[in-house]
Amino acid sequence: MHRYRSHTCGELRAADVDTDVRLSGWLHNRRDLGGILFIDLRDHHGLVQLVARPGTPANEALSHLTKETVVRVDGKVMSRGSENVNPDLPTGEIEIEVTEVEVLGTAEQIPFTINADDGVNEERRLEYRFLDLRRERMHRNIMLRSAVISALRQKMTALGFNELATPILSATSPEGARDFLVPSRLHAGKFYALPQAPQQFKQLLMIAGFDRYFQIAPCFRDEDARADRSPGEFYQLDMEMSFVEQEDVFQVIEKVMTDLFEEFGNGRHVTSPFPRIPFREAMLKYGSDKPDLRAQLELVDVSGVFADSGFKAFAGKHVRALAVPDTAGQSRKFFDGLGEYAVEQGAKGLAWVRVAEGGELSGPIAKFLTDEDVKALTEALGLVPGHAVFFGAGEFDEVSKIMGAVRVEAAKRAGHFEENVFRFCWIVDFPMFEKDEETGKIEFSHNPFSMPQGGLEALNTMDPLDILAWQYDIVCNGTELSSGAIRNHEPEVMYRAFEIAGYSKEEVEKEFGGMLRAFKFGAPPHGGIAPGVDRIVMLLADEPNIRETIAFPLNGNAQDLLMGAPSEVDDARLKELHLSIYKGPAKPTPYKPTK
Numbered sequence: 183m184h185r186y187r188s189h190t191c192g193e194l195r196a197a198d199v200d201t202d203v204r205l206s207g208w209l210h211n212r213r214d215l216g217g218i219l220f221i222d223l224r225d226h227h228g229l230v231q232l233v234a235r236p237g238t239p240a241n242e243a244l245s246h247l248t249k250e251t252v253v254r255v256d257g258k259v260m261s262r263g264s265e266n267v268n269p270d271l272p273t274g275e276i277e278i279e280v281t282e283v284e285v286l287g288t289a290e291q292i293p294f295t296i297n298a299d300d301g302v303n304e305e306r307r308l309e310y311r312f313l314d315l316r317r318e319r320m321h322r323n324i325m326l327r328s329a330v331i332s333a334l335r336q337k338m339t340a341l342g343f344n345e346l347a348t349p350i351l352s353a354t355s356p357e358g359a360r361d362f363l364v365p366s367r368l369h370a371g372k373f374y375a376l377p378q379a380p381q382q383f384k385q386l387l388m389i390a391g392f393d394r395y396f397q398i399a400p401c402f403r404d405e406d407a408r409a410d411r412s413p414g415e416f417y418q419l420d421m422e423m424s425f426v427e428q429e430d431v432f433q434v435i436e437k438v439m440t441d442l443f444e445e446f447g448n449g450r451h452v453t454s455p456f457p458r459i460p461f462r463e464a465m466l467k468y469g470s471d472k473p474d475l476r477a478q479l480e481l482v483d484v485s486g487v488f489a490d491s492g493f494k495a496f497a498g499k500h501v502r503a504l505a506v507p508d509t510a511g512q513s514r515k516f517f518d519g520l521g522e523y524a525v526e527q528g529a530k531g532l533a534w535v536r537v538a539e540g541g542e543l544s545g546p547i548a549k550f551l552t553d554e555d556v557k558a559l560t561e562a563l564g565l566v567p568g569h570a571v572f573f574g575a576g577e578f579d580e581v582s583k584i585m586g587a588v589r590v591e592a593a594k595r596a597g598h599f600e601e602n603v604f605r606f607c608w609i610v611d612f613p614m615f616e617k618d619e620e621t622g623k624i625e626f627s628h629n630p631f632s633m634p635q636g637g638l639e640a641l642n643t644m645d646p647l648d649i650l651a652w653q654y655d656i657v658c659n660g661t662e663l664s665s666g667a668i669r670n671h672e673p674e675v676m677y678r679a680f681e682i683a684g685y686s687k688e689e690v691e692k693e694f695g696g697m698l699r700a701f702k703f704g705a706p707p708h709g710g711i712a713p714g715v716d717r718i719v720m721l722l723a724d725e726p727n728i729r730e731t732i733a734f735p736l737n738g739n740a741q742d743l744l745m746g747a748p749s750e751v752d753d754a755r756l757k758e759l760h761l762s763i764y765k766g767p768a769k770p771t772p773y774k775p776t777k
Contacts, residue, residue, distance in 0.1 A: 186254055186286075192228020196275040198259045203278065205230065206254045206286065208316065209247055211297050219244050221280075222297070223255065226321075231268075231277040232257065240280040250296060250316070252287035255280045304729070309743040311734055323731050327719045330446060331398055334419050334715070337438050343394040343421060348383035350376060350400070360404035362414075370760040376402035379712060381631060382697050384422040385669055388708040389700045396421040398715060404740075409727050410661055410717055413740040418664065419718075422710035428652055428668055431709050432456070432608060435656060439713070443604045443658075446722045456606040456656070464609050465578075469502070469586020474660030475605035477593035479504060481585055484573075487558040493550040495533070499575040502585045505563040506596050509536065509570040517545075520572065520592055527587045528580070533573040537565050547573070590660070604721070606658045611635075614651040615682060625683050628653045631697075632667035634679060641678045656713060658721055666711025673701045 186206045194203065207225035214220075217236035221244055222229050232255060234241040240255070247253070257278040268274030294302040296316050307314040314320055335345065354361050354375040361375040377383075379401050387395045399420035407413040419438075423431060436456055443452045457475075464471050467480045484503045488496035509516070517534055524532035535545035543556055551559075563571060572592065574585040593599040614634045616627035624646050634640050635650045652668035670676050676698065680690045691698060719731040729735040736742055756762065 190227035191223050191225040191230045192272060194230060194259055194273050194276055194278075196261065199261050199276060201259045202256070203259055204254065204256050205278065207252070209244075209249050209251045209253060209289075211249065212244070214245070217241075220277075223253070223278075224316075228273060229271060230273045231262075231271075232280050233260070233277050234280045238281075240283050243283040243285075244280070247285065248289050248291060250289040250292050250313070251285060252289070254284040254286055256282040305737060305743060308729075308735070308737050311744050315733060320730070323719070323723045323725065324733050326446065326723055327715070327731055327733075330442065330719055330722065331417075331715060333442055333445060334398065334438070337441060338396045338419070338421065341394075341434060341438070343396040344392060345397055346387060346392065346395050347397060348377070348380035348387075348399065352377055352383075355379075355381060362402045362404055365759040365761055367759055378403050379418070380420055381629075382694070384420060384710060385631065385671075385697065385708065386700055388422055388424045388669075389671075389703070389705045391424075393424045394422075395710075399712070407736070407738040407740065410720065412716060412728050412732060412735050413738070414736045417715040418712040419715060420710070420712040422708060424706040424708045426668070426707065426709050428610070428654060428709065431666060431668075431711055432458075432654075435711055435713065436606075439606060439656070439658075439663075442718070443722065447604060450602045450604055452604045453606065456608050458608045458610050460611040461609055461613065462611070465582050466502075469582040469584075469589060470660075471609050471655065472657045472660055472662040473586075473607065473609075474590050475607055476600040476603060476659060477590040478598045478600065479506060479589050479593045481589055482563055484559060484562055487555060487562065488575075491555060492552065493547070493555070495547075495550075496573070496575045500578045500581050501573060501575045502581050503559070503563055504572045504574075504585060504589055504592060505565060506570045506572070506592050506598070507566075508568055508598075509596060510568040512570070512596070516595060517570070520588060520595065523591050524572075524574075524584055524588050527584045529574065529584045532588065533575075535571050537567050537569040537571075539567045541565075541567065604658055606656065609655040609657060610653075611650045612653040612655075613647065614649040614653075614679070615646040617647065623684060626679075627651075629665065629667050630680065630683070631669050631676075633670045633675070638672070638675050638678060641675065641682065646682050652709070654711070656711065661717055661721060663717050664711050664713040666709065668707070668709035671701055671705035671707055673698055676701065 183204050186204070188204045191205055191207050205223060207223045210222040210224040210229060212219060212221050219234040219241055221232040221234065223232050234244050255278065257280040259276050260279050262275055262277055292313060293310055294300055294306060294313070296313060315324060339345070351364060351374040355378055359378055361378065364374040364376065366372045366374060380399050384395055397420050399418055400415055401418055402415050405411065405413055423434070436454065440452050440454050459473070461471055464473055466483055469481055481502045481504055485499070485501045488501050489498070491497050521532040533547045535543040535548045538544055543551060559565065559571065565571070572588060574581045574588070613627045614632070615624050617623070618625055628651060632651045632653045635652055636644070640649050653665065654667065655665050656663045670679065677687055677690060716728050716731055720728050723731055725731055734742070734744065741747065
């Protein structure tokens with residue numbers, strides 16, 4: 183028999199009764215019923231119940247061991263009997279009567295419960311992440327991640343893509359976030375940068391003639407944490423294709439995402455094909471460029487209705503309305519609750535009216551609306567009895583943010599929200615440029631390596647703020663999975679685009695010399711995208727926080743509490759790297775988070 187096990191803890195069944203077995207694993211739980219010990223033994227594959235009779239060496243050995251001790255046990259498979267079957271366990275029809283026990287790894291008193299959720303805080307969990315990962319939910323999430331990555335590789339290979347690796351140590355790149363820098367020992371005062379994304383390298387692979395590339399790429403960005411973004415590092419399905427237009431990229435990713443989410447979505451429906459929604463339309467209808475389409479309500483711009491209105495609260499402002507049907511049975515609590523929610527999002531309040539049986543309006547602002555206002559709103563919103571209408575007024579961006587959140591919350595509270603479904607969409611036609619609100623300067627709004635719609639002619643003849651780009655995002659259930667683009671592959675277009683954003687020709691050549699040099703030697707039209715693996719798994723696992731899908735994440739302050747990173751280094755190492763440490767007050771530079 184094998185030194186440690188003849189079977190795993192999850193594979194024994196009724197057909198194995200009377201078999202002599204050897205198992206190894208962790209003591210998951212222990213119950214003493216009249217001197218008879220019942221032990222749950224756990225390994226990677228599952229759970230099995232052990233029995234140790236009173237007066238036996240096995241009972242004596244197991245009764246004093248702490249939970250999470252690693253043991254090897256020998257014993258015989260016994261039937262539990264029909265009255266004692268545990269239907270929740272694959273091994274629930276049998277148990278192992280233990281004859282011999284060997285301790286393989288002792289365990290101290292554990293700092294939190296493994297076999298139940300005891301509400302321990304995240305900092306403690308990350309400090310003892312190796313224990314946290316033993317919990318069933320976390321173990322399941324990490325195995326889901328492994329299976330998803332394996333499936334992505336298979337699906338991309340089947341579609342003719344080749345997995346190619348790109349460098350980790352490289353030069354800095356203007357991806358929109360801060361770089362992680364690595365000092366060079368051989369070149370004093372110079373630094374490598376960890377890649378924010380393999381952007382330039384994957385484009386160079388297309389120019390080199392590899393046609394279809396992908397990798398499960400590690401990316402590094404010095405960004406603040408949030409629920410759907412882990413600080414420091416993340417992984418993405420990075421892909422690029424040659425001789426393609428936007429729709430070609432969409433067809434590949436729609437197939438991969440549809441197949442993946444159907445395979446791992448536990449029966450949740452994937453809506454396909456994915457709708458294409460222009461950026462400006464998304465901002466108007468949904469208040470967001472990452473709309474949650476499970477909410478079956480849309481915003482409507484009614485600024486024109488109130489442009490010359492006597493209702494001073496709305497006059498001259500951008501006004502967005504949300505019509506919610508079937509609210510006749512809703513109490514005042516429904517309206518007040520949404521008002522409180524809007525205030526939490528930053529609003530000063532939430533104006534509303536409701537439509538009565540005769541078509542007349544009631545509610546806090548109804549008395550301020552003229553007959554002409556009511557008629558115009560009825561036509562614009564398609565109002566009928568039972569509708570409630572919520573209004574947001576102010577600056578465009580502020581109203582979009584607040585009313586976008588209210589749209590989703592109202593749909594959930596009023597029963598207009600789809601459950602158990604994955605609603606994907608493409609956001610397309612992003613502006614190529616935007617104006618910095620503080621400086622007034624024109625800058626890139628998305629990816630600087632994108633092809634403008636209309637090419638060089640558009641750059642030379644159009645107002646930069648009117649130029650659209652062949653850029654796109656893929657969104658699922660209100661979560662942005664990735665940005666992508668058809669790339670600019672023409673040197674003159676690149677020079678002109680960067681000139682509009684304030685870069686001289688010399689600066690462009692200094693920063694992107696390798697890319698420009700490649701463009702001058704025959705570059706094919708190409709494009710790609712890079713859906714985030716961490717966010718994909720977060721959606722499939724139905725987890726609210728991305729750290730729940732990563733084996734060893736940094737905490738919200740970008741610290742590794744288990745390994746103690748970041749850490750100080752000694753003076754000898756600093757000298758070798760030509761570095762000295764400034765320990766005065768921090769002097770942060772202005773920072774615009776990456777999109």
